[in-house]
């Protein structure tokens with residue numbers, strides 16, 4: 324399937340690329356955003372991706388835009404820990420899986436064509452097969468409920484536990500089929516959709532990566548630097564929205580009539596543009612239906628210090644470490 328960089332025009336408008344500036348494209352993927360930034364101005368782009376398969380495309384860009392593009396194979400949550408990166412003018416995150424990852428059945432992200440039950444973006448660590456065959460029923464239920472927003476989470480977990488007691492579940496097709504048979508079709512979407520989403524988020528630790536990525540961006544953005552995030556489902560969007568709101572409203576409390584109630588909070592580390600949530604245009608929706616749930620949010624870094632990290636924005640769910648699995 325053709326690769327469309329989602330909401331590219333809107334991302335460029337939010338970024339407003341300028342010569343001499345440095346940007347982090349934290350989710351390089353097929354390089355659609357990076358290439359558009361490099362074309363739009365004589366800027367420098369540092370691409371990050373935890374999928375080693377993007378290397379080939381990165382080599383092409385490095386050759387075509389000599390000296391202005393580099394790729395670092397690392398999760399974006401660590402962008403503030405790299406010696407080679409100092410302060411930057413923008414951080415752009417396009418959260419989720421790429422069309423290349425989705426379309427390749429060997430990667431195990433999709434059940435449209437059966438493949439190994441893998442789903443690991445970094446191609447290392449535990450896989451979805453490990454999660455499905457080794458996690459307790461109640462933990463599976465919880466991740467399906469929280470990460471998949473699946474109403475029939477308990478039933479889905481029970482079906483899996485029953486099936487795996489007969490034989491290990493090893494393919495996307497096998498898992499999708501047992502869920503389809505056991506849950507039945509109720510709406511337009513395939514009954515396995517939400518369970519697959521939940522497993523993918525769990526295995527790639529996506530929500531914590533997103534939260535740590537936002538904190539890391541806060542640490543390395545220059546005053547005036549832009550944070551631009553494109554998300555694809557409500558769990559991610561809610562996290563980005565709350566993060567930006569918390570950090571832009573920090574000191575704005577109290578009342579003009581009861582000034583004694585004013586609470587001293589940290590100074591806002593971001594300025595939020597209240598109308599900053601943007602959705603894809605009708606034209607884009609017609610050309611690329613996969614963009615239908617995309618949302619873009621942006622905020623501008625202030626000159627105030629970064630907040631102290633607290634994990635209150637993360638849902639309470641089992642994490643990989645609970646099983647002794649490193650991310």
Ligand SMILES: C[S@@+](CC[C@H](N)C(=O)[O-])C[C@H]1O[C@@H](n2cnc3c(N)ncnc32)[C@H](O)[C@@H]1O
Nearest residue numbers: 328350352353354355356372373374398399417
């Ligand atoms: C939706 S695609 C990005 C597409 C890209 N904007 C383009 O125009 O081609 C998301 C990419 O981000 C990568 N990714 C997801 N989570 C990541 C993380 N925590 N750290 C680094 N890369 C990540 C995935 O491997 C995937 O290649």
